[in-house]
Amino acid sequence: MGSDKQMDSKSTAKLVKTRVxxxxxxxxxxxxxxxxxxxMDGQDSQIRELQAASSAQLATHRELQAASSAQLATHRELQAASSAQLATHRELQAASSAQLATHRELQATSSAQLATNRELQAEHSELRGRVDVLASQIAAHSFVLRRDVVDLAHQKLEQRFDCGEDSRPPDMLYSAWLAALQARHPQYFQQHRLDAPAIQLLHKGRGTPSHAGSLAAHQPPQAHVDAALADELAWDTLWAFVTSPER
Known part of the structure; x- marks a missing residue:
């Protein structure tokens, strides 16, 4: 019995020890x-912090990407603007070159026109001198033409009245002879319309003080005489008398 109790105590102690x-x-x-x-909680916190940091980094990365994309777009826009400016600059250079070429052409044209103008001025001066000479010659020629017309009128009168009392004596003044003819043959002078201005011209012919013995230098063509006398009625009348058939 006692041994059983000891065994139980040991078992209990062992059991207690085991349980302890x-x-x-x-x-x-x-x-x-x-x-x-x-x-694990700490790791979870760290994981969450890391996740939050990663999310923040991801957001930052996305923002950076967006900023980079915006910068890239801006860079492309600047490149496009720079290309446009370069093209405009080239166009302006081309326009400036064209304007410069046009200016040079205008300068050359102006120089040529100036040279031409000087030549024309020189030619004008030369022609003016020639015109002055021609005007003087025309005036002299017109005087010769008119003198010849008066001579022809005198000859026609002398041929018409070359006999009898109507003929002019050599020592008789021409003006006196004309006055005598007018008095004896007024109808003749009226027929030929030899009025006072035309008679006055007859006093400038051969044998008169106005003529002074200078004969006409030549017998001019009728067309020249027509042109020289067409502007004055008295001379036109006298020339019509010279060229009219005798009545």
Whole structure:
């Protein structure tokens, strides 16, 4: 009996010891589990912090990407603007070159026109001198033409009245002879429309003080005489008398 009690006591003690050990082990395990749980919580916090940091970095990265894309777009726009400015600059250079060429052409044209103008001025001066000479010659020629017309009129009168009392004596003044003819043959002078202005011209012919013995230099063509006398009625009348058939 006593031995049985001892065995029971030992068994109980052993059981208690075993349970105590188990309890200690459980406590240790629980502590370890709690530590693990604490670590896991810490790791979860770190993971969350890392996730938050990663999300922030991702957002920052996206912002940077967006900023980079915007910068790239801006850079492309600047490149396009620069290309447009370069094209405009080239166009302006081409326009400036064209204007310069046009200006040079205008200068050359102006120089040529100036040279031409000087030549024309020189030619004008030369022609003016020739015109002055021609005007003087025309005036002299017109005087010769008119003198010849008066001579022809005198000859016609002398041929018409070359006999009898109507003929002019060599020593008789021409003006006196004309006055005598007018008095004796007024119808003749009226027929030929030899009025006072035309008679006045007859006093400038051969044998008169106006003629002074200078004969006409030549017998001019009738067309020249027509042109020279067409502007004055008295001369036109006298020329019509010279060229009219005798009545």
């Amino acid at each position: 050990c188990q309890h200690l082990k459980l406590s240790t395990i629980e502590q370890q589990v709690e530590q693990l749980l604490g670590r």
